[in-house]
Amino acid sequence: PIGAVITFIALLTGAAWGKPIWGTWWVWDARLTSELVLLFLYLGVISLYASFEDKVLAARASGILAIVGVINIPIIKYSVDWWSSLHQPSTIRITEKSTMSTDMLYPLLINIVGFGMMIGAITLIRYRTEILARNGMRPWVRDLATAEEAK
Structure with a gap:
């Protein structure tokens, strides 16, 4: 739930910042779309956990979905570098200035x-x-x- 709330806030505030810059609330940009997929993964894990009576089985099933969802993290991180989109390229770099x-x-x-x-x-x-x-x-x-x- 913590990650879902923060992801939702990021999408909501990103839309508010994007409106004056891009002229629209939402663009099917690579970074935005992968962030939306992350929100759906969070909601899926929460829903899957809540759908089981047996909390041990619920934790196992939602844990598997969470592990599968980890694939989305590098996609979000490198989406601005892999695809030419509205977002600027990475500005914080560890290996260079x-x-x-x-x-x-x-x-x-x-x-x-x-x-x-x-x-x-x-x-x-x-x-x-x-x-x-x-x-x-x-x-x-x-x-x-x-x-x-x-x-």
Whole structure:
């Protein structure tokens, strides 16, 4: 769900930024289309997990779909280099000098690290919640809940 929400926000804000530049909300550009496929993969994994009563089987089935969906990641990354499209080529490069001005590059890199830390924190909170939900009837969870109520 975290990845699906962030992908949806990226598509929505990308459309808002693209409207004044391209004159339209959506273009079947390689980067945009592969990002939309990523959103559908996220929604498919979430739906597949929710469709099973047995959560172990659900995790296995949705995990297989997620592994298959990993194929889309390099397609998204290199789509602007492989196909000539509306998007500019890659501006942040690891092996050579970036084409972005350092006035914009450093704040962007700081934001990338910040968003990564935020996503990591949200993911850890979700893991903790999932562990507590799956073990809700165990004594240690009840003890933890009563200790939290006593505070």
